[in-house]
Every structure is written in C-alpha cells, then in structure tokens.
Amino acid sequence: MQEKGTISIHTENIFPIIKKFLYSDHEIFLRELVSNAVDASQKIKRLASLGEYKGELGELIVDVKVDKKKKTITISDRGIGMTADEIKKYINQIAFSGATEFVEKYKDKGEDQQIIGHFGLGFYSAFMVAKHVEIHTLSYQEGAEPAIWSCDGNTEFEIKPGKKKERGTDIILKIADDSEEFLEDHRIQGILDKYSKFLPIPIRFGEKEKQEEDGEDKDGKKKWKTVKVDNIINNPTPLWTRSPSDLTDQDYLDFYKELYPFSEEPLFWIHLNVDYPFNLTGILYFPKLKKDFEFQKNKIQLYSRQVFITDEVKDIVPDFLQLLHGVIDSPDIPLNVSRSYLQSDSNVKKINGYITKKVADKLGELFKKDRKAYEEKWSDIGVFVKYGIISEDKFEEKAKDYALLKSTEGKFYNIDEYKAAVEANQTNKDKSVVFLYTTDEEQQHGYIETAKKRSYNVLVLDGPVDSHFINHVEQKYEGVTLKRVDSDVIDKLIDKDEKKESVLSEDEQNKVTEAFKKAVNDEKNTITVEPMATDDLPVTITLPEFIRRMRDMQATGGGGPMMFGEMPLNLSVAVNANHAFTKKIVAAESEDEQVALAKQAYDWALLSQGMLSGKKLTDFINRSVELASK
Ligand SMILES: Nc1ncnc2c1ncn2[C@@H]1O[C@H](COP(=O)(O)OP(=O)(O)OP(=O)(O)O)[C@@H](O)[C@H]1O
Numbered sequence: 001m002q003e004k005g006t007i008s009i010h011t012e013n014i015f016p017i018i019k020k021f022l023y024s025d026h027e028i029f030l031r032e033l034v035s036n037a038v039d040a041s042q043k044i045k046r047l048a049s050l051g052e053y054k055g056e057l058g059e060l061i062v063d064v065k066v067d068k069k070k071k072t073i074t075i076s077d078r079g080i081g082m083t084a085d086e087i088k089k090y091i092n093q094i095a096f097s098g099a100t101e102f103v104e105k106y107k108d109k110g111e112d113q114q115i116i117g118h119f120g121l122g123f124y125s126a127f128m129v130a131k132h133v134e135i136h137t138l139s140y141q142e143g144a145e146p147a148i149w150s151c152d153g154n155t156e157f158e159i160k161p162g163k164k165k166e167r168g169t170d171i172i173l174k175i176a177d178d179s180e181e182f183l184e185d186h187r188i189q190g191i192l193d194k195y196s197k198f199l200p201i202p203i204r205f206g207e208k209e210k211q212e213e214d215g216e217d218k219d220g221k222k223k224w225k226t227v228k229v230d231n232i233i234n235n236p237t238p239l240w241t242r243s244p245s246d247l248t249d250q251d252y253l254d255f256y257k258e259l260y261p262f263s264e265e266p267l268f269w270i271h272l273n274v275d276y277p278f279n280l281t282g283i284l285y286f287p288k289l290k291k292d293f294e295f296q297k298n299k300i301q302l303y304s305r306q307v308f309i310t311d312e313v314k315d316i317v318p319d320f321l322q323l324l325h326g327v328i329d330s331p332d333i334p335l336n337v338s339r340s341y342l343q344s345d346s347n348v349k350k351i352n353g354y355i356t357k358k359v360a361d362k363l364g365e366l367f368k369k370d371r372k373a374y375e376e377k378w379s380d381i382g383v384f385v386k387y388g389i390i391s392e393d394k395f396e397e398k399a400k401d402y403a404l405l406k407s408t409e410g411k412f413y414n415i416d417e418y419k420a421a422v423e424a425n426q427t428n429k430d431k432s433v434v435f436l437y438t439t440d441e442e443q444q445h446g447y448i449e450t451a452k453k454r455s456y457n458v459l460v461l462d463g464p465v466d467s468h469f470i471n472h473v474e475q476k477y478e479g480v481t482l483k484r485v486d487s488d489v490i491d492k493l494i495d496k497d498e499k500k501e502s503v504l505s506e507d508e509q510n511k512v513t514e515a516f517k518k519a520v521n522d523e524k525n526t527i528t529v530e531p532m533a534t535d536d537l538p539v540t541i542t543l544p545e546f547i548r549r550m551r552d553m554q555a556t557g558g559g560g561p562m563m564f565g566e567m568p569l570n571l572s573v574a575v576n577a578n579h580a581f582t583k584k585i586v587a588a589e590s591e592d593e594q595v596a597l598a599k600q601a602y603d604w605a606l607l608s609q610g611m612l613s614g615k616k617l618t619d620f621i622n623r624s625v626e627l628a629s630k
Contacts, residue, residue, distance in 0.1 A: 003084075003159045026179065029125040030064070030188065031195040033075045033171050034203060035307050036123060037062040040079025040169060041201045044140055047080070053140055055167070064192065064205045068183050071175045073130075077201075078168040081139040084147040084159050091123060091135065091149060092157060127153050129182050130173035136162050137169040189233075195308045198238040198327075205231050238306065240283045240327050244271040256285055260299070260325060264288050267377050270362045272328070274354060278347050282328035284359070289323065289380050303329040316348055318356050320387035320395070328355075353394065360388075360398035367402035375412045378404050386469040396476075408441060408448055408458045415473065419480060422457050428481075429497035435482045436493060437461040437470070446608040447485040450536060456494065458485055467549060486609070487545040489574045491532060502531035502577040508586045511594070512575055515585055519598035520573060529575045529582075538579040539605040542572045573602065600627065 041060045047053035063076045082090060126133045135149040146162035164170070181187055189205060196203050207228040214225035239247065239255040252269050266285035274280050284300070300317055302309045306329060313322065316333060332347050363385065367374045374381075385403050388395040404412045413421060419433055426434050436451055437459040438444045448458050461470060461482075470482045483493050491500070504512065509529045516527045516539075547570065576582060581601055588594045603620040606612040612620060 004156065026128045027182075027191045028195075029128050029130075029173075030073075030075075030182075030191045031307065032122055032125045034062060034064065034192070034196055034199070037075050037077035037079060037169065037171075038199050038201045038203075038307075040077050040081070043080045044078070044167070047140070055140065058167075061202045061204055062199075064188060064203065066183055066185060066188055066206075071180070071183060073173045073175060073182060073188070074170055075173075076168065076170045078166065081137045081144070081167050081169050082135070082147070083139045083141065083144050086139065087135065087137070087147060087149045087159060126171065126173055129175055129179035131176040132174035134172040134174075135169060136164050136172065138162070138164040138167050140167050189231075192233045197234050197308065198236075198303065198306045199234045200236050200241075200306050202236055203233040205233055207231055238327070240271070240281045240329055241306070244273070247271075252283065252285075255283070256325070259301070259327070263325070266325065267380055268362075268366065269326070270358055272355070272358060278330065278332040278350055278354075280328065280330040280332065280351055280354065282326060282330075284321070284324045284326040284328075284355070286381060286384070287323070287325050289383050299325040301327050302333070303327060304333065305329070305331050309333075316351055318352055318388075318392055318395075320384060320391050321355060321359060323384060323387070324359075356388075356392055356395050357398075359384075360395050364398055364402055374402070375404065378406065378412065383463055383465060386463065386465050390465065390468050390472050405435075405459050405461075408438065408460055415477060415480075418459075419477070425455055426457070426494055428495050430495075432479050432481045434494045435459055435473075435480060436485050437482055438485050439466070443610050444484075444486050446537070447490075450490050450540075451485050451493075453533075453535070454490060454494075456490075471549070483545050484548065486542055487548060488542050488572070489530065489532060489540045490536065491530075500531035500533070500578070502529075504529070504577045504582070504586065509577060512577070512582060512585055512598070515591070515594040515598040516573065516575055516602065518595045519602050524569070525571045525573050527573045527575065529577050531578050532574075532576040534576075534578050534580070536576050536579070537605065537608070538576050538581040539601045540574045540576070541602075541605040541609055541611070542574065543569065544572065573605070575601070596623070596627075600624070 041062065044053060045057065045060060048057050058078055060078050063074070065074045065076070066072075067074070130153070132150065132152040136146070137149075138144060138146040146164035147159060148162040149157060149159050151157040175182055185206070192203060192205055208231040209226050210229045211224045212227045214223040217223050235258070239251060253265060256263070256266050256269075264287070266287050269283055269285045272280055272282040272284065287299070299311070300313045300322065301311050302313050302316065313328065316328065317324070330351065333351065363381065366377075382404065385399050389399050389403055401414055401416075404414055405418050406412050418435065422435065423433050426436070428434055436456055438448055439462045441448065441460060441462075451458050463469075474480060474482055485493070487493065491498070502509070512529050513527055516529075520527060581597070585594050585597045585601075588597055600620075600623060603612060603616070603623075606616070607620070
C-alpha cells in the first residue's frame with residue numbers, strides 16, 4: 001500500500017495563507033494537536049467502557065517531546081489511532097476542508113484579528129510552524145495496519161505502510177526555520193501551561209527534578225536527594241468537572257489559589273452546572289474588590305471541554321460580572337465565529353442570561369440565610385450588585401431586594417425599607433421622599449451634622465459606581481429624590497414649605513447682600529440671604545446637585561458629553577438672616593467693617609468645605625488673630 005495524491009479541492013495552496021493569516025497566534029498549533037491527541041485518548045476510553053474495545057487500555061497519556069538536534073516536535077497519544085482509510089477521510093478531506101473554510105472566511109480580514117486566537121483550526125495549524133509533518137499511526141481496530149502520512153506543506157501528500165507496533169498516533173513536526181523558537185523547552189512549557197492546564201488526559205512534557213527524602217544522616221537530620229519525575233502539565237480533573245456535593249470549601253479555596261496564586265481569598269463562589277438547553281460548567285468566584293477595579297477585569301477563563309480558549313469573555317459574561325473570577329467551560333459557545341455573530345448567537349444569549357440568574361439567586365440566598373454576614377460583605381459585593389442593577393433589568397428584578405443602602409450610622413436597608421424608614425420625616429412639599437447622602441463623611445461632616453440636627457438620616461454613597469446608581473434609583477423609584485447633603489441649605493434640601501420669618505428688614509438684607517458681594521468678589525457665585533434656624537451656620541456654601549452630578553458622572557466615565565467638563569464651579573452662598581453673626585454685620589459701624597466680617601463668615605464656610613488654602617488661608621488666619629485680639 002503506497003499512495004500519492006493531492007489534498008486539494010481547490011487548486012490554491014492554502015498553507016502559505018494559513019501561515020500568513022495566523023501570524024499573531026502560531027502557538028495555537030500545539031493546543032490543536034494536543035487536543036486532538038486527548039480526544040483520541042478519550043475515544044478509546046469510551047469504546048472500552050462500551051465494551052467495543054476489548055484490548056488493554058494501558059496508560060493513557062499524551063507525550064510532547066522536543067528534539068533540538070533533529071528540529072522536531074512530536075505529539076504522541078495512545079488513543080484510537082487511524083487506519084489509512086481514516087487518514088484519507090479525516091485528514092485529507094474533513095480536516096482539510098475545515099482549514100480551507102477557515103482560510104476562505106478570514107483571508108480578507110486584517111492580520112491581527114483578535115478572533116484568531118479563538119479558533120480551532122485543527123490539524124493543519126501544524127503548518128504554521130512546520131515545513132514537514134508526518135503522522136505515524138496504528139488504529140485500535142483488530143488487524144489494522146500501521147500507516148504513515150506525510151506532507152511537506154504543499155498540496156501533495158503521501159501515505160505508506162508504517163512500523164508502529166502500539167496503538168495510537170505520533171504527529172511529528174519538522175519545525176520550519178522561522179519557527180525555531182518552538183524548539184525551546186520553556187516556550188513549549190509556557191504554551192502547554194496556558195492551554196492545557198486542565199485537559200482531561202495527563203499531558204507529559206519530559207521530566208522535571210523533585211526533592212525527595214533520603215533517610216537521615218549520622219546526626220539524625222533528614223537527608224534529601226534530587227530525583228527525576230514525569231513533568232505532568234495538567235490537572236485532569238479540575239474542580240469544575242467534579243460534583244459540588246463531593247467538594248469542601250477548602251477545595252474551592254485551593255482551586256482559587258491554583259488559578260490565581262497571588263490573590264486574596266475570595267468571598268464566596270458559585271458552582272455552575274447546566275445540561276440543557278446548553279451545556280455549561282464552571283465556578284465563579286466573588287473576589288475582594290479593590291476600589292480601582294478596572295484592572296481586575298478579564299479574570300474569567302473560558303474553556304471548551306477543558307481546553308483553554310481565552311480570558312476575554314466580553315460577550316459571554318454580562319459586563320458587570322466580568323469583575324468575577326473563575327472558569328467557564330462550555331462546548332456550546334461558538335468559538336470559530338466573529339464577535340458580532342457571537343453577540344447575536346442564541347446560545348450565548350442564553351448562557352449570559354443563565355449566569356446572570358445564577359449569580360442573582362446566589363446573592364439572594366446569602367442575603368436570606370444570614371443577613372448580617374451579607375451586610376458585612378457588602379463593601380465588596382455592593383459594586384457588583386449596583387453595577388448589575390444599573391446594567392441588567394433581569395438582574396435588577398431579583399437584586400432590588402438585597403441591594404443595600406448604608407447610613408452614616410452603619411445601618412443597612414434595602415431601598416424599600418429605607419424609603420419606609422425616612423418617609424415620615426423626609427418628604428418634601430412635592431410629596432417626594434428625599435434621600436440625603438454623602439460621598440465623603442470627613443469632608444462633608446458639617447453638613448451631615450446639620451442634617452442630623454433635623455433628625456434626618458444620611459446615606460453613605462461613596463463607591464465607584466454610586467453616581468450612576470443614584471440616577472438609576474431616581475428613575476426607577478417614583479417619588480424618590482436623592483440629594484447630596486452639601487448641595488443646598490438644609491431647609492431647601494428637604495423643602496417642607498415651612499416659612500421661617502426673617503428678623504432682618506428688607507433694607508438690612510440688601511446691606512448684608514452688598515457686604516457679601518464685596519467679600520466674596522466672584523461674579524459666578526450667587527449670594528442669597530435667607531431666614532434659617534438660629535443654630536444653623538451663618539453661611540453655607542453649596543454646589544447645586546445637578547451640576548455636581550454631571551461632574552461626578554464624568555469622573556467615573558459615561559456621564560454625558562464632554563461639554564460638562566468645562567462647566568464652571570458656580571457656588572451658591574446662602575447667608576443665614578437669623579444668625580447672631582449676621583446681626584453683628586448689620587450693626588457694624590462702617591462698610592469696611594461689614595465687609596471684613598462678611599469675609600470672615602464666608603471663609604468659615606469655605607473652610608468647612610475644605611476649600612480654603614494657600615494665601616486665602618493665611619489671610620484668614622491673620623484676620624482671625626486680629627479680630628480676636630481687638
Ligand atoms: N491524534 C489523533 N488520533 C486520532 N485521530 C485524529 C488525531 N488527530 C486528528 N485526528 C482525526 O482527524 C480529524 C480532523 O482533525 P482536526 O484537528 O483538523 O479537526 P477536529 O479535531 O475534528 O476539529 P477542530 O477544528 O476542533 O480541531 C479529527 O476529527 C480526528 O478524526
């Protein structure tokens with residue numbers, strides 16, 4: 001049996017095209033060949049379990065060997081092997097048409113298309129790095145003859161009888177001159193670590209050294225010796241493939257360490273397992289989040305039947321859950337299609353929905369089971385929940401019950417509970433319940449205290465997505481308004497239409513206004529004199545809620561067009577007509593003295609906002625000393 005033939009169904013030679021268009025990702029050849037070897041090994045295992053193969057299974061292990069001298073890489077398995085006819089069918093026809101289809105689809109696309117890395121190009125990806133490829137194989141079938149297929153990267157192949165005595169397949173790549181990097185052990189080790197860490201059949205890459213106990217020396221101290229052991233790349237039964245009922249918390253924590261050796265312990269995890277209408281397994285971990293969470297994205301690894309595919313899960317996992325860590329394994333995620341197709345793929349949509357639901361249910365379960373423990377974790381999980389609520393309606397439906405608001409007293413409420421708690425005292429004349437909040441308890445301390453004097457409750461909303469969350473709550477909850485404690489004077493924050501009498505006459509009010517205009521000396525700021533409680537501060541500086549919100553949203557991204565970046569800082573300066581100090585200004589003998597006192601009161605207000613610094617601060621201190629010494 002010796003045969004020569006042409007692989008071609010097209011006259012065009014696809015190999016140079018494969019090489020050219022997969023330029024950025026040559027390393028995947030090894031993923032493909034090792035995956036094929038694993039598939040072949042699993043097939044024989046299955047045939048044996050079905051009783052269709054009765055011979056010895058032997059040790060099912062895949063070997064990767066590099067011969068630097070001969071410039072070859074060999075991938076060997078003890079799988080089902082192929083007969084010459086099967087080679088013709090699977091390698092010459094099916095595999096080839098797969099590769100051709102791939103090239104047809106992508107030859108007009110740019111060279112560094114990201115999707116390339118997600119491809120199962122199959123057997124022919126070997127030609128990205130090899131100038132000559134041989135298959136030595138012996139089928140498991142009784143009486144099968146060994147066969148050798150060889151091809152040197154053009155469309156001609158040769159099949160001849162082989163000498164292989166053991167069942168299985170060796171794929172021998174003669175590495176091309178421009179790909180000799182793949183003859184370096186560390187390069188191969190790196191690729192195997194990346195793609196094959198959790199394959200279901202052991203992958204061996206040579207040997208490694210290990211320290212082993214070697215009795216005791218004459219002083220009774222342990223002795224050690226260096227021994228060589230098989231260098232097994234993978235953990236063939238990673239946690240997600242096992243049944244949750246067999247696993248302990250420690251198993252999950254250990255697996256997390258295996259995935260992210262340098263990370264802090266996760267808060268909790270979800271074991272995913274679904275068979276229908278799609279197949280998906282995996283474990284998602286909730287990490288402890290740092291405030292700056294952007295860099296923590298892309299920690300979820302996507303596998304297809306335990307073969308690593310990518311850690312870019314943008315379209316498969318909803319945006320807000322990309323902060324999670326862990327593994328998803330699904331043979332149903334189409335990997336060989338473009339991104340836009342992926343977005344409209346119904347399986348991907350279902351998977352997306354399933355993950356969202358699972359996460360929502362798990363959070364709900366934790367909340368119900370032990371609310372206190374849930375509240376303790378809130379500073380870490382709050383970001384996910386709020387982010388999810390903002391971005392996914394389906395998630396919000398479930399999560400609104402356990403999305404918590406924290407008050408300055410450290411008490412937690414869900415939105416409905418909070419509304420009920422403050423409604424009586426914090427409803428304004430328009431029947432809107434006003435939620436007061438602070439973004440910085442230190443800096444806005446004075447304002448929080450003023451609110452507390454009215455027995456108002458103040459929320460702490462200082463997280464990275466809170467500015468968006470606030471807008472969302474207002475949109476979803478009719479009759480609820482959120483206002484930052486320093487965005488207006490207290491009686492206007494929650495305007496109950498309770499008229500306070502001013503002790504100043506109109507003339508006196510004008511006088512005070514004039515004095516402050518001169519003292520503030522800034523056209524952009526508006527000055528008002530208003531009757532307030534006698535124990536409210538003499539002057540309050542505020543930045544209107546909507547302007548500040550625009551600025552905040554912009555700072556955290558996605559807050560509308562850039563024009564707001566230029567928005568000037570228009571402050572409102574409210575003078576308390578009923579404060580004793582204001583009376584003192586009115587009573588001052590000269591206009592100069594009035595302005596000096598006004599300036600003093602204005603500086604107090606600036607000081608309480610943390611807005612006084614440099615020369616202004618020095619002037620203030622000097623003036624205070626002078627006044628106090630009079
Ligand atoms: N080591 C092997 N042992 C036995 N059969 C093999 C081996 N490698 C490849 N084959 C056969 O050749 C076929 C084609 O392989 P190829 O890698 O091109 O495509 P595939 O594995 O079917 O799909 P994919 O594109 O996902 O890799 C396989 O389906 C299998 O039947």
